[in-house]
Amino acid sequence: MIPFTKHTLSNGLDVIVHEDHHQPVVAVNLWYHVGSKDEVRGRTGLAHLFEHLMFKGAEHQPRGFFEPLQEAGGSLNGSTSTDRTNYWAVVPAGATELALWMEADRMGWLVPALSADRFDTEREVVLNERRQSYDNRPYGLAHFALSEALYPADHPYHWPTIGYPSDLRATSVDDARAFFERYYHPANASLAIAGDVTTAAALRMVEDLFGNIPAGAPVAPLTVAPAPALARRLVLEDRVELPRLYLMWPSPPLFSDDDAALDVAADVIANGRTSRLYRTLIHDRRRAAELGAAQGSRELDSLFQIVATAAPDVTLDELRRAIVDELERLATHGPAADELERARVQAESAFVGRLQTLGGFGGKADQLNAYNVYTGSPEYFTEDLNRYLRLTTDDVRRAVARWVDPSTAVALSVVPVGQPHWALPDSQPAVVTT
Amino acid sequence: MTRLERARRFVQPEPGAPAAVRFPAVHRETLPNGLRVWTIPHTALPVVTMALVVPFGSRHDPVDRPGLAGVMADLLDEGAGGRDAIALAQAFAALGAEPSVDVGSDVTTVSVTVLSRFFEPAVALLVDVVARPRLEEPDFARVREIRRNRLRQLRSSASAIADRVLLRGVFGEHPYGHGTLGSFAALDAMTVEEVRDFHAAVVRPDEATWVVAGDVTPDAARQILERHAGAWRSEAPRVPVADPVRPSLTPPRVLLVDRPGTPQTEVRVGHPGPSRHVDGYHTLVTLNALLGGQFSSRINLNLRETRGLTYGAHTSFDFRQLGGAFSCDTNVQGDATPLVVTEILEEFRAIGTSRPAEGEELARAKSSLTRGFVRLFETPAHLAHAAVRLATFGLPGDTFDRFVPAVEAVEAADVSEAARVHVRPDDATIVLVGDSTSWRGALDAFQRPIEEVSEP
Numbered sequence A: 001m002i003p004f005t006k007h008t009l010s011n012g013l014d015v016i017v018h019e020d021h022h023q024p025v026v027a028v029n030l031w032y033h034v035g036s037k038d039e040v041r042g043r044t045g046l047a048h049l050f051e052h053l054m055f056k057g058a059e060h061q062p063r064g065f066f067e068p069l070q071e072a073g074g075s076l077n078g079s080t081s082t083d084r085t086n087y088w089a090v091v092p093a094g095a096t097e098l099a100l101w102m103e104a105d106r107m108g109w110l111v112p113a114l115s116a117d118r119f120d121t122e123r124e125v126v127l128n129e130r131r132q133s134y135d136n137r138p139y140g141l142a143h144f145a146l147s148e149a150l151y152p153a154d155h156p157y158h159w160p161t162i163g164y165p166s167d168l169r170a171t172s173v174d175d176a177r178a179f180f181e182r183y184y185h186p187a188n189a190s191l192a193i194a195g196d197v198t199t200a201a202a203l204r205m206v207e208d209l210f211g212n213i214p215a216g217a218p219v220a221p222l223t224v225a226p227a228p229a230l231a232r233r234l235v236l237e238d239r240v241e242l243p244r245l246y247l248m249w250p251s252p253p254l255f256s257d258d259d260a261a262l263d264v265a266a267d268v269i270a271n272g273r274t275s276r277l278y279r280t281l282i283h284d285r286r287r288a289a290e291l292g293a294a295q296g297s298r299e300l301d302s303l304f305q306i307v308a309t310a311a312p313d314v315t316l317d318e319l320r321r322a323i324v325d326e327l328e329r330l331a332t333h334g335p336a337a338d339e340l341e342r343a344r345v346q347a348e349s350a351f352v353g354r355l356q357t358l359g360g361f362g363g364k365a366d367q368l369n370a371y372n373v374y375t376g377s378p379e380y381f382t383e384d385l386n387r388y389l390r391l392t393t394d395d396v397r398r399a400v401a402r403w404v405d406p407s408t409a410v411a412l413s414v415v416p417v418g419q420p421h422w423a424l425p426d427s428q429p430a431v432v433t434t
Numbered sequence B: 001m002t003r004l005e006r007a008r009r010f011v012q013p014e015p016g017a018p019a020a021v022r023f024p025a026v027h028r029e030t031l032p033n034g035l036r037v038w039t040i041p042h043t044a045l046p047v048v049t050m051a052l053v054v055p056f057g058s059r060h061d062p063v064d065r066p067g068l069a070g071v072m073a074d075l076l077d078e079g080a081g082g083r084d085a086i087a088l089a090q091a092f093a094a095l096g097a098e099p100s101v102d103v104g105s106d107v108t109t110v111s112v113t114v115l116s117r118f119f120e121p122a123v124a125l126l127v128d129v130v131a132r133p134r135l136e137e138p139d140f141a142r143v144r145e146i147r148r149n150r151l152r153q154l155r156s157s158a159s160a161i162a163d164r165v166l167l168r169g170v171f172g173e174h175p176y177g178h179g180t181l182g183s184f185a186a187l188d189a190m191t192v193e194e195v196r197d198f199h200a201a202v203v204r205p206d207e208a209t210w211v212v213a214g215d216v217t218p219d220a221a222r223q224i225l226e227r228h229a230g231a232w233r234s235e236a237p238r239v240p241v242a243d244p245v246r247p248s249l250t251p252p253r254v255l256l257v258d259r260p261g262t263p264q265t266e267v268r269v270g271h272p273g274p275s276r277h278v279d280g281y282h283t284l285v286t287l288n289a290l291l292g293g294q295f296s297s298r299i300n301l302n303l304r305e306t307r308g309l310t311y312g313a314h315t316s317f318d319f320r321q322l323g324g325a326f327s328c329d330t331n332v333q334g335d336a337t338p339l340v341v342t343e344i345l346e347e348f349r350a351i352g353t354s355r356p357a358e359g360e361e362l363a364r365a366k367s368s369l370t371r372g373f374v375r376l377f378e379t380p381a382h383l384a385h386a387a388v389r390l391a392t393f394g395l396p397g398d399t400f401d402r403f404v405p406a407v408e409a410v411e412a413a414d415v416s417e418a419a420r421v422h423v424r425p426d427d428a429t430i431v432l433v434g435d436s437t438s439w440r441g442a443l444d445a446f447q448r449p450i451e452e453v454s455e456p
Helices: A046-053 A066-071 A093-109 A116-135 A142-150 A165-170 A173-183 A199-210 A259-270 A276-284 A316-333 A337-353 A364-375 A380-389 A393-403 B003-009 B068-076 B085-093 B116-131 B137-154 B158-171 B184-189 B192-202 B218-229 B281-291 B298-306 B334-350 B359-377 B380-393 B399-408 B412-422 B440-446
Strands: A005-008 A014-019 A025-032 A075-080 A085-092 A189-195 A232-238 A244-251 A288-296 A302-310 A410-416 B027-030 B036-041 B047-054 B100-103 B108-115 B209-214 B254-258 B264-273 B310-319 B324-333 B429-434 B450-452
Touching (some): A014 A199, A014 A364, A025 A093, A025 A364, A046 A075, A046 A085, A066 A075, A066 A093, A085 A364, A093 A189, A093 A199, A116 A165, A116 A173, A116 B264, A116 B298, A116 B324, A142 A232, A142 A244, A142 A410, A189 A199, A189 A364, A244 A316, A244 A393, A259 A276, A259 A288, A259 A302, A259 A316, A259 A337, A276 A288, A276 B085, A276 B137, A288 B137, A316 A393, A337 A380, A337 A393, A337 B085, A337 B108, A364 A380, B036 B218, B036 B380, B047 B116, B068 B100, B068 B108, B068 B192, B085 B116, B108 B116, B108 B380, B116 B218, B137 B184, B137 B192, B158 B324, B158 B429, B209 B218, B209 B380, B254 B440, B264 B310, B264 B334, B281 B298, B281 B310, B281 B359, B281 B399, B281 B412, B298 B310, B298 B324, B324 B334, B334 B440, B359 B380, B359 B399
Parallel strands (some): A014 A189, B254 B429
Antiparallel strands (some): A025 A189, A075 A085, A244 A302, A244 A410, A288 A302, B027 B036, B047 B108, B047 B209, B264 B324, B264 B429, B310 B324
16 A cells, blocks of 8 residues: 545645655656546547647746756656546655646646747647557557447547547647636646655645645536447558457446456456467467457546457458457356466556556556546555455456457457458448548 | 736745765675576565576577577577476466566566565576576477567568668678567578577576565575576587677668658668767766757757657667667658758757757756666666666676766766767768658758668
């Protein structure tokens, strides 16, 4: 577990402090509970573009976020998902106040420094990011096609976090300012400070720097109907060498019942050399080149996914049949005792491993904020681990039987350009909005 | 509060005094069979990271077998001791662990992190992996096929193509000129006997270093290593050492991989560089931090922050045992390709001439390195991999303690001089992977031979 104290300022900002004096380093981590799920149609990609703008500088330090913190020996970054946007810095303990001051500056006074020029340049950076990381990367558009197929057009997970290029081009600096006013304020944020600082000193600095920032209007949580189970076959031709099959099912949200069971089921089916499909499709028969599975947990709705890349001259339908056989076995018998025991030890090992770093993506400060934002309690770490330690064979069996019905998968075949015959039979062309 | 009052009160804090950094003591012992055991106690959590450094890598591949070191390294954990590949993976998983094998150009590192209560069984498994791998035909055939598939898939990855072409362009026929994956031809010709002979020659206790970092005492580590690795022996002849890299092995060229219809260009601009043992290493680290090593470096500020032409641009010195490379890598919108190359070459030129590193800019680069150094040794894995670098390059034990004072001592004149010697735009080979339709004609301006590369 991660010992902490939590306070809420009068403007609504949650402040979580975790002391760890092993070395003179402090992690500052700030979550805003806003992601691409909060965007409106026609302005997709705004949450992520906005994250970029947060690094361009604010009223009292208009030169940008990187230079002062890197000069102080800090490491820093941020990221945007469907559900949240996070910002972190890891700094030598002596620069704690500087890191907090920089965060306060952009939480309170970003807009005065946000010019149309800055906005236009950063939009070009994001368009480059999209082309580099998705359009020009093998299989890079697969998840976009899947989201469009799995979620109805008005579902907040229908569009990609990076955004449609046409929407990014239509977005203006005024949209960004309005986005800031609506989502970037203390009551929609959670600040975690971890490392070589006393709780009293941390709280004093936070009160001093953030206490005067106006609260802002509360953001109501989104409610959305669960995505329906669909049976669809799609094909996407791409600049790839080997055909790949994606099978996806809507599944229950992060931390809800069956979420952990599906996580373990994914490992048992297709993750790593101890998985069942690795043994049959790669080790014994060499029919697959790569395999993976995941319970992709998210706040509103998750996706259970199995991904298999074919070895040369193997059809995706052959891989599909092998996957379906294994799913049916798991839904009938559940995992074996040794599979479940390994899953428990691996969970324990992974959770202890997660206590090793203070900051950065997935460090202790980031985890405290994740638990605080998604469950309301930074304490959820222990309960999160217990979800895995408690699992029984029957829990996993029932979860697979309930959520992973082979007859309702959305199946996407990604095949080399001009070679649709490797795809599943009767697949329709996938839609990827640009 | 008025705006003025706020401005008066809300003043940017100065960072406090830099924290002193001391790398923890490395307890060094040597077992009777020659195996070096280095232990770094770190007791924050009940966790241990082990990393075994074995001095072989892709530069030890026989000339007609590029990829042999990589195949052998892959096979280490595909069955060992009394276990086949699956049983071995299950045995590690039962300890909550997954070993990883990292093949480099100079050394290979086999590492694993476990809860400290599993330290001894993990040692036993890892000894099997390095000393008693099965190296059997069916596993060899499978690993070879997985590597063929990987090579095939990389043909559709623009960044992987660019990296491969740059290696070849910078190092030519030197053993550093190929990566660890090798080639289709070499994989086809390779046999499991060659893998076994190679293993016997290069994986030997008297040349390996076993690093243990975490919640274990030096005494316990030595006793447990003695128990499980004490009987490990190697009698095979050693592989001869390759020649050092000489500067400008290869004439500067434009190497073009045309990919019609793709929206971005992968750009690499680089030339041969010094080894890790270069005089003035800390000057080069400082130079790189200023020029392209971090977000707030010159090249990224120019190409990304000012012009918006890329998601990011970086430079690095690739320091190896026998030599190295200096290069810039970026990925840019297609129509900006010639402009970006011109700007990179100009940045290479300016730092040694018209815009030397000096004043506040130099102070910032140095400060980011010296103040940030304390962040780099947080976990047992960080400590183990730092010790791996000491072992890889045979560096003295006080290397990390000397880093901060050595960077603090770097002066503007040192950086300018180092830039003129080690950042040489006229020696640089330019690698471009993208749709050249709109910019093919502009390449003549770079005044170096243009070669189209079809099948890297």
